[in-house]
Amino acid sequence: MGQFLNDSTTSGFLLLAISIHPELQYLLTVFFLSAYMMTLLGNLLIVLLIHLDPNLLHAPMYFFLxxxxxxxxxYTSAIVPKMLQTLLSKSMAISYGGCFAQMYFFIAFANTDSFLLASMAYDRYVAICYPLHYATVMSHKRCLLMAVISWAVSLILSLMYTVLASQLSFxxxxxVPHFFCDIQPLMRISCSDTKPLQTLLMTQGLVDVSTPFLLIVVSYACIFYVVMKVPSTARKLKALSTCGSHLTVVFLFYSTLIWVYFQPPSKKAGRKDTVAAILYTVVTPLLNPxxxxxxxxxxxxxxxxxxRRRKH
Incomplete structure (x- = not known):
């Protein structure tokens, strides 16, 4: 990490270099920049498409999407621009304010993702298990309330984590043993008593990760139970096909998230943790569209x- 230690006089933190090999830094810069631009283009294109098409605009599933x-x-914007800056400037320094701002926005957006994935699973559950009541149960007012709760709870929890983490001494x-500022790496290098923060992480983790994941599992268990009772194979496949995209995204998101966060803070971060973090911060948002x-x-x-409308 030699060339990056020259920033040790800065009043802030030093992030971990993803690679110290110059030839790899160029390739990583091209990869992350391309992935980020495609993520912005793909995600915002579908958001625009949902706004422009009346059929999608008023459908609960696409409201949550x-x-x-x-x-x-x-959450990819909270990480990738700083990552590109460090790769291009060869400086791994990040200010205290920049570090905690990055952590706040990353946790807030990632938690929002978790709650929204649970909301989408509930939407599929109602659509398949109670189709006659779908329009009533998934009204626009209820969908809006679920989205507001997802954002509000995530922002509040993230603020709580960030304020407590900012009280740590170094x-x-x-x-920082990570390529971006996150709560687990900061606890590893702190000389403060991190037990209160660890306790909060474990208890609140039930709210912002485990509970949404459990709701998703229960929703799909009910869906599969109902679908398996359908006599027609074609109707079974049609029902399950509406869940395929969502299940793929759920697997990509939670498998990497659980790998990184559900381990002791004392455990030394390894290359596998870095790869897993890249998967959920860069690759998953890229693949979702x-x-x-x-x-x-x-x-x-x-x-x-x-x-067709644009042609006419």
Whole structure:
């Protein structure tokens, strides 16, 4: 990490270099910049498409999808621009304020993702298990309330984590063992008593990660139970096809999130943790638009309708 330690006089933190090899830094810069631009383009294009197509605009599933894609743009934007700056400038320094701002926005947007994924699972549960009551249960007012709660709870929890983390003392080193500021790496280098923060993480983790994940599991267990009772194979496949994109995104998001966060803070971060973090901060937001667009006939149909209107 030699060339990056020259920033040790800065009043802030030093982030961990993803790679110290110059030839890899160029490739990583190209990859992360390309991935970020494609993430912005793909996510915002689908958000725009939902706004332009009346069929999608008033559908609960796409209402939640719009918020999910905006949250994806938010949390990848909290990480990737700073990552590109460090790769291009060769300086791993980040100010105290910049570090905690990055942590706040990342946790807020990631938690929002978690709650919105649970909301989308509930939407599929009602649509498949109670189709006759779907319009009543998933009214626009209820969908709006669920989205507001998802954002509000996430912002409040993130503020709580960030305020407590900002009270930590760093006596020995300011070298954050991660390529961005997050709560677990900061606890590893703190000389303060981190038990209160660890306790909060474990208890609140039940709220912002475990509870949404459990709701998703229960929703899909009920969905599969109902679908398996349908005699027609074609109808089974049609019902399950509406859940395929969402399940893929849920697996990508939670598998990497659980790998990184559900481990002791004392555990030394390894290369696998870095790869997992890149997957959920860069790769998952990049793949989400393609997963929803390529596997969704309604999205493709809406795109064709919008393009036809633009021609006339």
């Amino acid at each position: 719009k918020h999910l894609l905006l949250a994806d743009v938010g 006596c020995v080193t300011k070298q 393609f997963i929803y667009a390529l596997r969704n006939d309604e999205i493709k149909g809406a795109l064709r309708r919008v393009l």
